[in-house]
Amino acid sequence: xxxxxxxxxxxxxxxxxxxxxxxxxxxxxxxxxxxxxxxxxxxxxxxxxxxxxxxxxxxxxxxxxxxxxxxxxxxxxxxxxxxxxxxxxxxxxxxxxxxxxxxxxxxxxxxxxxxxxxxxxxxxxxxxxxxxxxxxxxxxxxxxxxxxxxxxxxxxxxxxxxxxxxxxxxxxxxxxxxxxxxxxxxxxxxxxxxxxxxxxxxxxxxxxxxxxxxxxxxxxxxxxxxxxxxxxxxxxxxxxxxxxxxxxxxxxxxxxxxxxxxxxxxx
Amino acid sequence: xxxxxxxxxxxxxxxxxxxxxxxxxxxxxxxxxxxxxxxxxxxxxxxxxxxxxxxxxxxxxxxxxxxxxxxxxxxxxxxxxxxxxxxxxxxxxxxxxxxxxxxxxxxxxxxxxxxxxxxxxxxxxxxxxxxxxxxxxxxxxxxxxxxxxxxxxxxxxxxxxxxxxxxxxxxxxxxxxxxxxxxxxxxxxxxxxxxxxxxxxxxxxxxxxxxxxxxxxxxxxxxxxxxxxxxxxxxxxxxxxxxxxxxxxxxxxxxxxxxxxxxxxxxxxxxxxxxxxxxxxxxxxxxxxxxxxxxxxxxxxxxxxxxxxxxxxxxxxxxxxxx
Numbered sequence: 001x002x003x004x005x006x007x008x009x010x011x012x013x014x015x016x017x018x019x020x021x022x023x024x025x026x027x028x029x030x031x032x033x034x035x036x037x038x039x040x041x042x043x044x045x046x047x048x049x050x051x052x053x054x055x056x057x058x059x060x061x062x063x064x065x066x067x068x069x070x071x072x073x074x075x076x077x078x079x080x081x082x083x084x085x086x087x088x089x090x091x092x093x094x095x096x097x098x099x100x101x102x103x104x105x106x107x108x109x110x111x112x113x114x115x116x117x118x119x120x121x122x123x124x125x126x127x128x129x130x131x132x133x134x135x136x137x138x139x140x141x142x143x144x145x146x147x148x149x150x151x152x153x154x155x156x157x158x159x160x161x162x163x164x165x166x167x168x169x170x171x172x173x174x175x176x177x178x179x180x181x182x183x184x185x186x187x188x189x190x191x192x193x194x195x196x197x198x199x200x201x202x203x204x205x206x207x208x209x210x211x212x213x214x215x216x217x218x219x220x221x222x223x224x225x226x227x228x229x230x231x232x233x234x235x236x237x238x239x240x241x242x243x244x245x246x247x248x249x250x251x252x253x254x255x256x257x258x259x260x261x262x263x264x265x266x267x
Numbered sequence: 268x269x270x271x272x273x274x275x276x277x278x279x280x281x282x283x284x285x286x287x288x289x290x291x292x293x294x295x296x297x298x299x300x301x302x303x304x305x306x307x308x309x310x311x312x313x314x315x316x317x318x319x320x321x322x323x324x325x326x327x328x329x330x331x332x333x334x335x336x337x338x339x340x341x342x343x344x345x346x347x348x349x350x351x352x353x354x355x356x357x358x359x360x361x362x363x364x365x366x367x368x369x370x371x372x373x374x375x376x377x378x379x380x381x382x383x384x385x386x387x388x389x390x391x392x393x394x395x396x397x398x399x400x401x402x403x404x405x406x407x408x409x410x411x412x413x414x415x416x417x418x419x420x421x422x423x424x425x426x427x428x429x430x431x432x433x434x435x436x437x438x439x440x441x442x443x444x445x446x447x448x449x450x451x452x453x454x455x456x457x458x459x460x461x462x463x464x465x466x467x468x469x470x471x472x473x474x475x476x477x478x479x480x481x482x483x484x485x486x487x488x489x490x491x492x493x494x495x496x497x498x499x500x501x502x503x504x505x506x507x508x509x510x511x512x513x514x515x516x517x518x519x520x521x522x523x524x525x526x527x528x529x530x531x532x533x534x535x536x537x538x539x540x541x542x543x544x545x546x547x548x549x550x551x552x553x554x555x556x557x558x559x560x561x562x563x564x565x566x567x568x569x570x571x572x573x574x575x576x577x578x579x580x581x582x583x584x585x586x587x588x589x590x
Contacts, residue, residue, distance in 0.1 A: 004378035012366075102362025106420070109326065110379040111352035263328040264289075265319050265359070 009124035028139020036067035036147035067228035094121040096189035133165040167243035178250035181258035202258035219258040277340035279459035285334035309474035315485040355426035361417035365406030384423040410437040431462035505551040
C-alpha cells in the first residue's frame with residue numbers, strides 16, 4: 001500500500017466526502033425521527049389498505065418497528081445513491097478513469113507496483129465506505145436516543161451492524177474496482193458496476209413488493225445485510241462469510257488482470 | 268554526483284529480439300538495440316513505428332510477446348519497480364491533475380517517487396517556471412507550461428536514466444534551447460538520456476547516437492556523424508567554359524550537365540570528390556550540408572530500407588544485417 005497515494009485519494013474526495021457524510025448522518029437521524037412521529041399514522045393507513053401495506057414493506061424494512069425503520073434506512077434508494085457515489089462510482093473510476101485521463105501513466109512511472117496501486121485504491125474507498133456507514137448508524141443512534149427509543153433496541157449491536165454494512169459495500173467496491181481494472185475507459189466500467197448494483201437492488205426490492213417473487217431476494221447481496229435480524233440478536237454468520245467471499249473473488253480477479261494486462265498509450 | 272553504475276557495467280538499456288504483438292498487429296519485431304551509459308540516445312521513427320511501444324515495454328506498461336530487455340542492468344519484466352525507482356519518464360502528451368497546482372503535482376509525484384526533488388528548483392529556474400506559475404492550477408496552464416512541468420517531474424529527482432517521449436513538444440525555441448542545455452549537463456554528470464523525437468534537427472544537435480525504427484523493426488543504429496556521412500548530398504558545380512567529363516568521379520550519381528553547370532548527387536566522403544574535380548577552371552562549387560532529416564527520409568524512401576549497424580555502434584561485434 002502506498003501512503004502518498006492513499007492520502008491523495010482521500011484529499012481528492014474530501015469535499016464530497018464531508019457533504020455526503022453529513023447527508024448520511026442526517027438521513028440516519030431523520031428516519032428515526034420520522035418513525036417516532038409518523039409510524040402510528042402509517043400503521044393505521046396500512047391497515048385500511050392491503051396494497052398500501054404491501055408498499056410499506058420496502059426491501060426488508062418497514063415503518064412499524066425501530067429495527068424495521070433502521071433496515072429501511074439502510075436500503076433506501078437515497079442512501080444507496082449516497083454511498084454508491086464512492087463505493088461504485090469512485091471505484092469504477094479508480095483505474096479506468098485515470099487511464100482515460102492519462103494520469104495513470106504518470107503515476108505508474110513511479111516505483112509503485114500495480115497491485116499496490118489497486119490495493120491502495122481499495123483501502124481508500126473501503127475506508128470511505130466504512131466512514132459513511134458509521135455516519136449513517138451514528139445518525140440512527142442519535143435518532144434512537146433523542147426520540148426516546150432506546151428501550152426498543154440494543155445499541156450494543158450497532159458495531160456488528162456496521163461491520164455487516166461495510167462488508168456489503170466493500171463487496172460492491174471490490175466488484176467495481178475489478179471492472180475498472182479491466183477497461184481503459186470509464187464508461188463501460190461505470191456501466192457494468194452500476195448494472196451490478198442495480199440488479200442486486202432490483203432483486204431485493206422486487207421480492208419485497210411481490211410475494212410470488214420473494215425467491216429473487218436470495219440472489220441479492222442486499223439480502224445479506226439484515227439490520228433487523230442483527231438488532232434482534234439473530235445475525236447469520238453465513239451472511240458475513242458470503243459477503244467476504246464476494247469481496248475477495250473480484251479482488252483476486254482485479255489483482256490478476258491488472259498486473260497482467262497491457263497498458264497501451266492513452267488515446 | 269555520479270550516476271550509480273549498472274550491475275556488471277551493463278548498458279543503460281539493452282533489448283534482445285524484443286517483439287510485441289497486439290493480436291495480429293506486429294508493433295515490434297525482434298528489436299535489438301543497446302543504449303550506453305552516459306550517452307544521449309535519439310530514438311526516431313514516424314507515428315506508429317513502435318517508439319512508444321518500445322518505451323512502454325521498457326517501463327513495464329506493456330509485456331513483451333517475446334525477446335528480452337533490460338534497463339540499468341535490470342530485467343524489465345521482473346524488476347520493473349526497481350527500474351522506475353532509478354529512471355525518470357516523460358510520457359508523450361503528458362496529462363496531470365488539472366485541479367492541482369503545479370507545485371502540489373510536483374510534490375505529489377516526488378512523494379510517490381520516494382526520493383527528494385533535488386533538482387526541482389534548478390529546473391524551474393532554467394525552464395522559467397516561476398513560483399507564481401507553480402502556484403496556479405494546472406488546468407490554467409498553457410501547453411508549453413504543462414510540458415515544462417512534465418520535464419521537471421521526470422527529472423526533479425535526478426534519475427540515472429531519463430526516458431523522454433517527444434520532450435520538446437509544445438516548448439518555444441527559447442525553452443527548447445534551455446532544455447538542450449539541461450540534457451547536456453545531465454550527460455556531463457554521467458546520466459543517460461533516451462528520447463524519442465520527431466524534431467530531427469534537435470536530435471542531430473544533441474544526440475550521440477540514434478536508432479531509426481520503421482514498422483517495429485530497427486532500420487539503423489549509428490552515431491549521428493556516421494549517419495550524416497553516409498547520406499547523399501546534392502552538389503552543384505560551375506566552370507569557366509564547358510563542364511568537363513565527370514563520369515569518372517567516385518560516388519557521383521544523377522549527373523546532369525547543362526553548358527557550364529553540372530548537378531549531381533554525391534554519396535560518401537567529400538574529400539575524394541573535391542580532389543577529383545579540383546581544377547583552375549572550376550568557378551563555383553556548392554555542397555548542401557548533410558542533414559539528419561534527409562538521412563532519415565532515405566530510410567523511408569522505399570518499403571525495404573537497409574538495416575545498418577556499424578561496428579562502432581552495433582550491439583554485436585561487427586556490422587550486421589538484422590534478421
